[in-house]
Amino acid sequence: MKKFLDEFKEFALKGNVIDMAVGVIVGGAFSTIVSSLVTDIFTPVLGLATGNINFSELYVSLDGIDYPSLADAQAKSAPVLAYGNFIQNIIQFIILAFIIFLFVKGLAKLKKPKEAAPAETKVCPYCCSEIPIKASKCAHCGSELPDVDMAKA
Structure with a gap:
């Protein structure tokens, strides 16, 4: 039991x-x-654009009785499908996902890209072996190397 508690504490x-x-x-x-x-x-x-539809009031009464509002149906414990609330939650999710996307994208722009480490090796143009960047002669084939920086080759 002590080992379990120690593992939990560490976690x-x-x-x-x-x-x-x-x-x-x-x-x-x-x-x-x-x-x-x-x-x-x-x-x-959105309600104004769709002809004053109040999404939170959209529902279907499953017991066949017409109720004046969703709140009235729920107060009488009537079984209802409150699909308007579902639509509202979908809209809320899309907006939340979009805001998180913008937030993450903004954070990525704030992070400075790491500078690439300077190359420490280059490739011999004759034998294609890797050699130190400052080498003027290939250790593998013995060729004299041009003074061109071959590190990017």
Whole structure:
């Protein structure tokens, strides 16, 4: 049991787990912002563009009774398919995925590309062997090398 607890402690204290926990917490807060963006901004605009359809009110009553609203049907514990909420959640997912895409793309631009390490070897044009970049004579075939930098060849 002690070995198991030690392994768990080692796992839990790794940087990856802590980073992931912070990511989940920030993601939860971010989800609230995106939810508000969809509910309070995009859904009304989308409803206006589609003839004032309120997606959150779209539902089908499975018991055959007509209810004035989804809230009324749910208050009476009626079985309903609230497909409008599903549509709203799909819109929310697409917006969230797009924002994450833009965020990751922005982070990639901020990262400076690593400079390539200078070449330490070049290829002999006669025997195609790798030799030190500063060599003037090939150690493999004995050829005199031109003063051209062959490292990129």
